[in-house]
């Protein structure tokens with residue numbers, strides 16, 4: 001797996017012998033087709049519009065265009081606040097009547113249809129048949145592997161998963177992974193395109209159910225369900241424990257760097273050697289992997305790469321600055337909402 005900040009150069013693409021010469025440069029994409037325009041597809045539409053692309057959308061629901069334009073209008077003030085790309089406008093959205101029309105002139109296709117395997121299999125085959133030959137097609141699926149979805153496509157090599165987080169116009173993460181029949185150039189092309197479109201990209205080198213973000217999220221979710229089920233904590237306590245505690249830090253330092261800092265100057269190595277045995281504490285409900293010497297060393301080595309030469313003092317200063325920034329931003333929103341409520345009550 002490549003870390004988020006891996007430099008991926010055009011050279012790499014040009015030297016990939018499997019990349020078809022006719023594939024457009026990821027930086028040169030002008031028109032994006034969004035197939036399926038519900039919560040996620042609509043969110044993608046808003047994101048691509050804000051980044052200055054022309055977007056062509058298709059969704060078979062009768063009220064799809066109205067819903068979609070409503071979603072874009074609702075998101076636009078936030079997107080404007082964040083900064084629009086030059087020329088970005090909701091007027092660059094066309095909603096068309098057929099799938100074939102939507103993908104005919106696309107430089108990239110994002111599929112966000114309902115999460116049903118037979119729908120995905122059929123739809124990806126249809127998109128593949130209608131889209132220009134070398135255009136990469138990404139699915140927003142949150143559960144299926146591309147290996148199981150690409151089985152009916154004539155050109156499965158250009159199909160990838162591009163898994164977003166809701167709402168795609170604000171949350172930057174996209175997890176990109178191919179299936180067994182996907183060509184490496186398509187995975188790399190998609191990652192580079194999403195980066196050019198302003199996303200934070202993780203390129204995965206193997207298919208993993210739930211990808212990465214959801215697996216971490218689901219581990220916390222399972223524990224929350226256990227606590228509610230046993231009457232040990234209320235939903236309110238669980239949410240406060242997260243938003244006033246670890247959740248604040250996780251907005252900028254992930255679990256590995258956070259636990260590295262729990263080890264003080266001794267970092268991850270000290271943390272694992274010190275707290276490792278508590279992974280097997282009787283209260284732990286989720287089976288944890290055996291903390292073998294190999295796992296310990298891998299955690300220490302990989303976290304060192306994340307630390308990337310920063311001293312503990314540097315990390316503490318960076319952490320505290322970010323904590324304050326997140327807390328200030330939240331306090332500002334709270335104050336704004338209080339003002340708005342007071343004005344509305346007048």
Ligand SMILES: NC(=O)c1ccc[n+]([C@@H]2O[C@H](COP(=O)([O-])OP(=O)(O)OC[C@H]3O[C@@H](n4cnc5c(N)ncnc54)[C@H](O)[C@@H]3O)[C@@H](O)[C@H]2O)c1
Nearest residue numbers: 036037038039040041061112113114115140141142164166
């Ligand atoms: N909701 C989330 O938080 C989330 C997060 C990440 C990924 N996803 C994935 O995004 C995809 C879409 O999920 P959603 O939450 O937007 O669902 P949704 O129900 O809000 O939207 C699905 C849209 O697809 C349309 N549709 C129905 N049949 C279609 C077809 N044959 N072809 C094209 N469009 C069709 C529907 O009219 C609807 O507008 C799913 O694969 C889901 O797993 C969802």
